[in-house]
Amino acid sequence: MGVAQLTLLSVGATLGTGIFVVLGQAVPEAGPAVVVSFVLAGVTALFSALSYAELAGMIPGSGSSYSYAYATLGELVAWVCGWCLILEYGVSVAAVAVGWGQYVNELLELTLGVSLPESLSAPPGAGGVLNVPAALIVVLAMVVLLRGAKESAVANTVMVAVKIAALVLFCAVAFTAFRAGNFHPLFPLGAAGMSAGAASLFFSYIGFDAASTAGEEARDPQKDLPRAIILSLVLVTALYVLVAVAALGAMPWQRFAGTEATLSEVLVHAVGGGNLWPVLLSVGAVVATTSVVLTVQYGQIRILFAMARDGLVPPLFAKVHPRTGVPRAGTVIVSGFIAVLAALVPLGSLADATSIGTLFAFMLVNLAVVLLRRRDPGAPRSFRVPFSPVTPLLGVAFCGYMLCSLGADTWIAFGAWMAAGLVVYGLYGIRHSKLAHPQEDPA
Template identity: 85%
Template sequence: MPDHQGPCGSGRSGTVHGENKLTRRRSVAGLVADASGGPLRRTMGLSQLTLLSVGATLGTGIFVVLGEAVPEAGPAVVVSFVLAGITALFSALSYAELAGMIPGAGSSYSYAYATLGELVAWVCGWCLILEYGVSVAAVAVGWGQYVNELLQLTIGWTLPDSLAAPPGDGGVLNVPAAVIVILAMVVLLRGARESAVANAVMVTVKVVVLVMFCAVAFTAFHAGNFRPLFPLGTAGMTVGAASLFFSYIGFDAASTAGEEAKNPQRDLPRAIILSLALVTALYCAVALAAVGAMPWQRFAGTEATLSQVLVRSVGGGNLWPVLLSIGAVIATTSVVLTVQYGQIRILFAMSRDGLMPPLFSRVHPRTGVPRAGTVIVTAFVTVLAALIPLGALADATSIGTLFAFALVNLAVLILRRRSPEAPRGFRVPFAPVTPLLGVAACVYVMYGLGADTWIAFGAWMAAGLAVYGLYGIRHSALGRTATPEKTVQETTP
């Protein structure tokens, strides 16, 4: 298909701040102009934005990572969820303020660009690529586990390990994980409205399924399973919180839909806070029910954890486990869909700023979707999902997210000082204390991650700096301030 350049009215000309290339900044006004004049279509209201964040969040930790966190924290996994939730809350408040102030598609990448300069913005965007891409891959791996569990419960047959597990877990290729990522791409290519409708249906199903799990698991509840509460000490609780923070990733998904929201200044902050409140309540309830029904020592090595809790601890045959596994398959499908959506929009924003190749910001005129970016992201995530074990994916996602969240909290403090008069649809209460606590909480949880995760994160950052040095710094739109910026669109033949 031929491409043409179309004016965007981005307002980038004259928006450079900072004395050198590494510290040059976008202005808030320029970012807002991009958001208001971009090619993405505004089709989402408050309910759709809230469900987008819930869809990206709910299910990731409960359906996938809980089985790995319980052996680390013991019964204190419930406290680990609370600690991870508080850590997320501080950052959620900061996201709410900045999303209402800068309602673009770039999320924390754009916020960093307006406050900390181009190099830090690039690092933040690179972290988001890690966060979203690896998160999708991790959830896709979990989706494959529940598909196998469902096959075992219904027909007594499962996929062989060679086709259902990555090389690190005794297999050759995780085919189910790759399949779900590709299916999500098919839905995303149809358009944002269609994706939002599909997500709304799936979110409703998984909320109902988790409430059902709590109701059934509480029939086998034993208070003695929580004694002692901290068998592995507070250090175990902290390690569990670091792993479970992965399960809160996604509440910021609404901030990536800033250019597709009907009333972003009003609805984005509300959607972020509402989604986090709902998710936290459900997570704590499910963790309490799961550990109450099955002693924490029996969680080690379990896949499809919630289903196994019902199989091992609750009577009634296979009915409840089958229903739960169906719900888990739908739930993880929703996470794959919405998180993949968010990554594509962040790459769209980085491409529009010139820091990524222009093909990521090419928008199809009929569907309003960055089509080339969607296909490329899907290919990248499919490879990760098919070849990398779940535990490594979850920890890598957490560290990238925590780094980005810390930058968002700092951005609130900087913009409060630099642009106090800028309109804000929401203001973080008790600032600067709350954002500073957000930074401290992120650093504290990052401390609980293992050395291997830090080494992998360092390697990812080194690769990102190399890409920025070879491409981003030379193609940055802020380096071409003499002429207005253009946005690339695809045309049909």
């Protein structure tokens, strides 16, 4: 992959998740200040993106921040980072798959006047029994991924083009119903509401680091990975802010609660003009969320591949097919787990769990840059974080601020996840570690 395909990989993994799926949950938390929430989340992601860019140029492996932590902070910290990434990538795929099911249902209602029964389109706790569409898209993404990285990249390029077009179309239509009064007052729920919205919307930026999971498929990783990471984040942030302004200008923030198909609701209730615009947007949203499922699922599989190669998870995850180069067993196992998660867990719980895992992983990446600058200042770097160590330390501070905005239930679930991870590391990782047993080849 060249810089264009790597950028599209990151855009594909990022663009769509928050703006198509989570916006409806963040607006009731922040009100019109959700636009500021997007900027705050984007700035937080930017600090981490700069750190990712420096480390991706130095350590162009397949494991994203896990590989960076492994090379700079040691095996135990790398395990914690990898365990956070498993939570981040796996749960975020499930969350986006839930949103995909909502837009499919919306599309069926607009075009055919029918909808899937709630028992088969919503998880337990949200009025249903099993979310079949959410599980289905995960399985379809698995089929594409099993064909190989090149084929997956081509499919992703097409889908990214479609969803950018859909978002530009949404803005063009929504601005025809724009009312400046919808932004007054800008902070109806205070700064705390804006911060809570930013913490939820940080989920929207998960995936900009996807290019760093493709280091071994990159043509020139030292140069192309940093460019792709930063370029994708700038593109995504600009589109997010533009769409949020258009959506809130077209529909009062009090009406955003209660739906995952948020942008479609804006066009149906605020803009009018029949079903044409909502249908086109729903088609774009289905394609957009499909792209996110495909690329983030790819990242999850590659992280487990890197961890297996280091001996920290079973070698099954590192075995690749000789023709496609795809870790087939790992792809099937990961996809099966995510499909079950998507079918059984509500969206809100998935989104917050994803955000906390991501923020922890990003904190470790920023710290890795600071430590590596002190430990090996003369090492060749194709990209250097400007104003280090101030910039990466600001990244740590911003991530910590966002973490404090998450709810107690999310922290309890995260604590249980990390405790389980340390047990797995103690029972399996330490015993099979490549560092502890260098004569063994885990792959």
